Amino acid sequence: MEFRKALGCFATGVTIITTIDQDGDPVGITANSFTSLSLDPPLVLFCLDRKSMSFDAFHRNRHFAVNVLRSTQEQLSRNFARSGPDKWNGIPYEKWETGCPILAETIAALECDVDQVFEGGDHVILIGKVRRIRFEDGECQPLLYYRGKYARIGAPA
Numbered sequence: 001m002e003f004r005k006a007l008g009c010f011a012t013g014v015t016i017i018t019t020i021d022q023d024g025d026p027v028g029i030t031a032n033s034f035t036s037l038s039l040d041p042p043l044v045l046f047c048l049d050r051k052s053m054s055f056d057a058f059h060r061n062r063h064f065a066v067n068v069l070r071s072t073q074e075q076l077s078r079n080f081a082r083s084g085p086d087k088w089n090g091i092p093y094e095k096w097e098t099g100c101p102i103l104a105e106t107i108a109a110l111e112c113d114v115d116q117v118f119e120g121g122d123h124v125i126l127i128g129k130v131r132r133i134r135f136e137d138g139e140c141q142p143l144l145y146y147r148g149k150y151a152r153i154g155a156p157a
């Protein structure tokens with residue numbers, strides 16, 4: 001579709017956004033719609049497909065966590081871009097205050113309380129107020145997504 005192709009021209013990072021369902025089981029999806037929204041208060045957002053199997057869990061739970069992937073985590077991204085509950089086999093993670101999974105070895109993690117939810121066509125926009133962060137300060141390579149493919153930052157011009 002032409003619209004999709006045009007949108008794909010915008011290069012992004014890749015995140016896995018997590019929450020927990022009613023039983024406390026982990027839920028997560030690969031998402032590149034993540035963006036920063038406000039510094040004060042600290043707000044971020046992402047857009048969630050209404051057709052996602054994780055929709056109810058994200059809609060019900062008042063918290064989510066954003067895990068920013070590094071270039072070596074493409075397989076993890078592919079795993080969480082699959083639909084279904086069997087994504088968590090052998091995936092190491094920890095929990096902070098809210099119970100949302102914080103994945104190991106990411107570049108950054110942000111734990112959020114859902115602040116507002118807006119309708120957005122076939123998606124909803126979840127705005128989260130950031131309550132806790134972790135990030136790697138040193139040199140590291142992010143995983144990118146561009147024109148429907150995974151990419152890495154090339155050598156500086």
Ligand SMILES: Cc1cc2nc3c(=O)[nH]c(=O)nc-3n(C[C@H](O)[C@H](O)[C@H](O)COP(=O)(O)O)c2cc1C
Nearest residue numbers: 030031032033047048049052053054081082083084
């Ligand atoms: C690079 C990439 C970015 C994606 N970004 C989003 C996104 O921002 N929002 C979304 O709802 N789905 C996004 N998806 C699709 C979900 O990861 C995919 O539909 C996933 O299977 C949903 O899982 P679920 O059905 O188990 O909830 C993206 C997929 C890829 C590969």
